[in-house]
Amino acid sequence: MSASGSAAPNALAALSNLDDPLRRRLYDFVAESDTPVSREQAAAAVDIGRTLAAYHLDKLADAELLTVSYQRPAGRGGPGAGRPAKLYTRATTEMSVSVPPRDYELLARLLVSSVEHDTSGVVRAAVNEAALDAGKRAAADAGGDLLAALRGCGYLPQIDADGRVDLRNCPFHRVARNHLEVVCGLNLRLVEGVIAGSGRSGARAELAPEPGRCCVVLHDAAPVTSDSRPA
Structure with missing residues:
Protein backbone atom coordinates (compact mmCIF):
# COMPACT_ATOMS: atom_id res chain seq x y z
CA MET A 1 0.00 0.00 0.00
CA ALA A 91 2.28 -8.93 5.88
CA THR A 92 2.39 -8.52 2.10
CA THR A 93 0.71 -5.11 2.28
CA GLU A 94 3.10 -2.31 1.32
CA MET A 95 3.19 0.95 3.27
CA SER A 96 5.03 4.14 2.44
CA VAL A 97 4.68 7.70 3.60
CA SER A 98 5.94 10.82 1.87
CA VAL A 99 5.64 14.31 3.31
CA PRO A 100 4.94 16.29 1.19
CA PRO A 101 3.32 13.79 -1.18
CA ARG A 102 5.60 12.24 -3.80
CA ASP A 103 4.90 9.53 -6.36
CA TYR A 104 8.15 7.71 -7.08
CA GLU A 105 6.24 4.65 -8.23
CA LEU A 106 4.74 6.66 -11.09
CA LEU A 107 8.22 7.80 -12.08
CA ALA A 108 9.44 4.19 -12.01
CA ARG A 109 6.54 3.08 -14.20
CA LEU A 110 7.26 5.83 -16.72
CA LEU A 111 10.93 4.90 -16.91
CA VAL A 112 10.19 1.18 -17.25
CA SER A 113 7.63 1.90 -19.96
CA SER A 114 10.31 3.88 -21.81
CA VAL A 115 12.57 0.81 -21.72
CA GLU A 116 9.76 -1.37 -23.06
CA HIS A 117 9.08 0.99 -25.96
CA ASP A 118 12.73 1.37 -26.93
CA THR A 119 13.09 -0.66 -30.14
CA SER A 120 16.78 0.11 -30.49
CA GLY A 121 17.77 -1.57 -27.22
CA VAL A 122 19.96 1.40 -26.30
CA VAL A 123 17.83 2.48 -23.34
CA ARG A 124 17.55 -1.07 -21.97
CA ALA A 125 21.33 -1.53 -22.23
CA ALA A 126 21.97 1.75 -20.41
CA VAL A 127 19.51 0.91 -17.64
CA ASN A 128 21.00 -2.56 -17.19
CA GLU A 129 24.48 -1.07 -16.95
CA ALA A 130 23.23 1.41 -14.35
CA ALA A 131 21.73 -1.48 -12.35
CA LEU A 132 25.07 -3.33 -12.48
CA ASP A 133 26.90 -0.25 -11.22
CA ALA A 134 24.32 0.24 -8.44
CA GLY A 135 24.93 -3.33 -7.28
CA LYS A 136 28.68 -2.77 -7.17
CA ARG A 137 28.19 0.38 -5.09
CA ALA A 138 25.88 -1.47 -2.70
CA ALA A 139 28.57 -4.12 -2.19
CA ALA A 140 31.22 -1.45 -1.60
CA ASP A 141 28.99 0.31 0.94
CA ALA A 142 28.57 -3.05 2.74
CA GLY A 143 32.33 -3.60 2.90
CA GLY A 144 32.18 -6.46 0.40
CA ASP A 145 29.69 -8.45 2.49
CA LEU A 146 27.42 -10.09 -0.08
CA LEU A 147 24.43 -10.75 2.17
CA ALA A 148 24.65 -7.37 3.88
CA ALA A 149 24.58 -5.68 0.47
CA LEU A 150 21.56 -7.72 -0.61
CA ARG A 151 19.78 -6.86 2.65
CA GLY A 152 20.62 -3.20 2.11
CA CYS A 153 18.92 -3.40 -1.29
CA GLY A 154 15.80 -4.84 0.34
CA TYR A 155 16.03 -8.43 -0.92
CA LEU A 156 15.79 -10.26 2.44
CA PRO A 157 18.36 -12.92 1.46
CA GLN A 158 18.38 -16.36 3.04
CA ILE A 159 21.25 -18.80 2.46
CA ASP A 160 21.13 -22.60 2.74
CA ALA A 161 23.87 -25.10 3.47
CA ASP A 162 24.64 -25.56 -0.25
CA GLY A 163 25.38 -21.87 -0.73
CA ARG A 164 22.11 -21.08 -2.55
CA VAL A 165 20.67 -17.69 -1.64
CA ASP A 166 16.94 -17.12 -2.01
CA LEU A 167 15.80 -13.51 -2.13
CA ARG A 168 12.60 -13.45 -0.11
CA ASN A 169 11.48 -10.01 -1.20
CA CYS A 170 11.42 -8.05 -4.45
CA PRO A 171 12.09 -4.37 -3.67
CA PHE A 172 10.30 -3.42 -6.90
CA HIS A 173 7.26 -5.67 -6.52
CA ARG A 174 4.56 -3.11 -7.35
CA VAL A 175 6.23 -2.10 -10.60
CA ALA A 176 7.22 -5.68 -11.45
CA ARG A 177 3.60 -6.84 -11.50
CA ASN A 178 2.94 -4.99 -14.76
CA HIS A 179 6.49 -4.85 -16.16
CA LEU A 180 7.84 -8.26 -15.21
CA GLU A 181 10.41 -8.75 -17.97
CA VAL A 182 12.14 -5.41 -17.52
CA VAL A 183 12.13 -5.46 -13.71
CA CYS A 184 13.36 -9.05 -13.49
CA GLY A 185 16.17 -8.16 -15.85
CA LEU A 186 17.08 -5.18 -13.68
CA ASN A 187 17.02 -7.37 -10.57
CA LEU A 188 19.37 -9.83 -12.24
CA ARG A 189 21.85 -7.14 -13.26
CA LEU A 190 21.68 -5.47 -9.85
CA VAL A 191 22.41 -8.76 -8.08
CA GLU A 192 25.21 -9.51 -10.54
CA GLY A 193 26.68 -6.14 -9.62
CA VAL A 194 26.51 -7.02 -5.93
CA ILE A 195 28.33 -10.28 -6.65
CA ALA A 196 31.01 -8.49 -8.66
CA GLY A 197 31.43 -5.80 -6.02
CA SER A 198 31.75 -8.37 -3.24
CA GLY A 199 34.55 -10.20 -5.02
CA ARG A 200 32.65 -13.49 -4.87
CA SER A 201 33.82 -14.68 -8.28
CA GLY A 202 32.43 -18.20 -7.84
CA ALA A 203 28.89 -17.04 -7.13
CA ARG A 204 26.36 -16.73 -9.91
CA ALA A 205 22.85 -15.34 -10.23
CA GLU A 206 20.04 -16.68 -12.39
CA LEU A 207 16.39 -16.01 -13.02
CA ALA A 208 14.20 -18.56 -11.23
CA PRO A 209 10.82 -16.93 -10.49
CA GLU A 210 8.77 -18.31 -7.60
CA PRO A 211 5.60 -16.90 -6.00
CA GLY A 212 6.26 -14.55 -3.09
CA ARG A 213 9.99 -14.15 -3.81
CA CYS A 214 12.32 -12.18 -6.02
CA CYS A 215 12.83 -13.68 -9.47
CA VAL A 216 16.59 -14.06 -8.89
CA VAL A 217 18.44 -16.75 -6.93
CA LEU A 218 22.15 -17.02 -6.23
CA HIS A 219 24.24 -20.19 -6.35
CA ASP A 220 27.62 -21.04 -4.85
CA ALA A 221 27.46 -18.00 -2.58
CA ALA A 222 29.19 -19.59 0.45
CA PRO A 223 31.31 -18.80 2.37
CA VAL A 224 29.72 -15.65 3.73
CA THR A 225 30.93 -12.99 6.12
CA SER A 226 27.65 -12.71 8.03
CA ASP A 227 24.71 -14.99 8.66
CA SER A 228 21.40 -14.78 6.83
CA ARG A 229 19.74 -12.63 9.49
CA PRO A 230 20.28 -8.99 10.23
CA ALA A 231 22.11 -8.16 13.46
Missing part, protein backbone atom coordinates in the same frame (compact mmCIF):
# COMPACT_ATOMS: atom_id res chain seq x y z
CA SER A 2 1.35 3.36 -0.94
CA ALA A 3 0.03 6.00 1.44
CA SER A 4 -0.87 9.49 0.31
CA GLY A 5 -3.41 12.12 1.28
CA SER A 6 -5.86 10.89 3.90
CA ALA A 7 -4.18 7.46 4.03
CA ALA A 8 -0.85 8.90 5.17
CA PRO A 9 -1.73 9.34 8.88
CA ASN A 10 -2.81 5.68 9.16
CA ALA A 11 0.35 4.44 7.44
CA LEU A 12 2.48 6.77 9.54
CA ALA A 13 0.89 5.44 12.74
CA ALA A 14 1.47 1.86 11.59
CA LEU A 15 5.10 2.43 10.65
CA SER A 16 5.77 4.26 13.91
CA ASN A 17 5.51 0.86 15.61
CA LEU A 18 8.92 0.07 14.17
CA ASP A 19 10.49 2.98 16.08
CA ASP A 20 10.45 0.80 19.19
CA PRO A 21 13.74 -1.19 19.10
CA LEU A 22 12.24 -4.33 20.64
CA ARG A 23 9.23 -4.25 18.35
CA ARG A 24 11.53 -3.77 15.36
CA ARG A 25 13.63 -6.81 16.38
CA LEU A 26 10.49 -8.92 16.63
CA TYR A 27 9.27 -7.69 13.26
CA ASP A 28 12.65 -8.42 11.63
CA PHE A 29 12.68 -11.94 13.09
CA VAL A 30 9.22 -12.72 11.74
CA ALA A 31 9.96 -11.08 8.38
CA GLU A 32 13.12 -13.16 7.96
CA SER A 33 11.40 -16.46 8.80
CA ASP A 34 10.38 -18.83 6.01
CA THR A 35 7.55 -20.24 8.14
CA PRO A 36 4.97 -18.73 10.51
CA VAL A 37 6.46 -17.82 13.90
CA SER A 38 4.94 -18.64 17.28
CA ARG A 39 5.05 -16.39 20.31
CA GLU A 40 7.47 -18.77 21.98
CA GLN A 41 9.85 -18.73 19.02
CA ALA A 42 9.79 -14.95 18.79
CA ALA A 43 10.35 -14.56 22.53
CA ALA A 44 13.34 -16.90 22.45
CA ALA A 45 14.82 -15.14 19.42
CA VAL A 46 14.97 -11.73 21.13
CA ASP A 47 15.45 -13.07 24.67
CA ILE A 48 12.27 -11.79 26.31
CA GLY A 49 9.29 -13.39 28.02
CA ARG A 50 6.43 -14.90 26.05
CA THR A 51 3.85 -12.48 27.46
CA LEU A 52 5.87 -9.43 26.43
CA ALA A 53 6.52 -10.93 23.00
CA ALA A 54 2.81 -11.61 22.53
CA TYR A 55 1.95 -8.01 23.42
CA HIS A 56 4.33 -6.54 20.85
CA LEU A 57 3.48 -9.10 18.16
CA ASP A 58 -0.21 -8.33 18.53
CA LYS A 59 0.51 -4.61 18.26
CA LEU A 60 2.37 -5.25 15.01
CA ALA A 61 -0.57 -7.33 13.79
CA ASP A 62 -3.02 -4.57 14.76
CA ALA A 63 -0.92 -2.20 12.65
CA GLU A 64 -1.19 -4.65 9.71
CA LEU A 65 2.57 -5.13 9.62
CA LEU A 66 2.12 -8.83 10.50
CA THR A 67 -0.65 -11.28 9.67
CA VAL A 68 -2.03 -13.86 12.11
CA SER A 69 -2.96 -17.49 11.63
CA TYR A 70 -3.76 -20.37 13.99
CA GLN A 71 -2.39 -23.90 13.87
CA ARG A 72 -2.27 -26.90 16.17
CA PRO A 73 1.12 -28.49 16.84
CA ALA A 74 1.98 -31.32 14.46
CA GLY A 75 0.47 -34.64 15.51
CA ARG A 76 -2.07 -33.12 17.88
CA GLY A 77 -5.77 -32.95 17.20
CA GLY A 78 -9.21 -33.76 18.53
CA PRO A 79 -10.47 -33.32 22.10
CA GLY A 80 -7.77 -32.46 24.59
CA ALA A 81 -5.37 -31.20 21.96
CA GLY A 82 -5.53 -27.70 23.37
CA ARG A 83 -6.03 -24.38 21.63
CA PRO A 84 -4.31 -23.79 18.29
CA ALA A 85 -1.11 -21.74 18.54
CA LYS A 86 -1.22 -18.16 17.32
CA LEU A 87 1.33 -17.69 14.53
CA TYR A 88 2.67 -14.58 12.81
CA THR A 89 3.99 -13.90 9.31
CA ARG A 90 5.18 -10.79 7.47
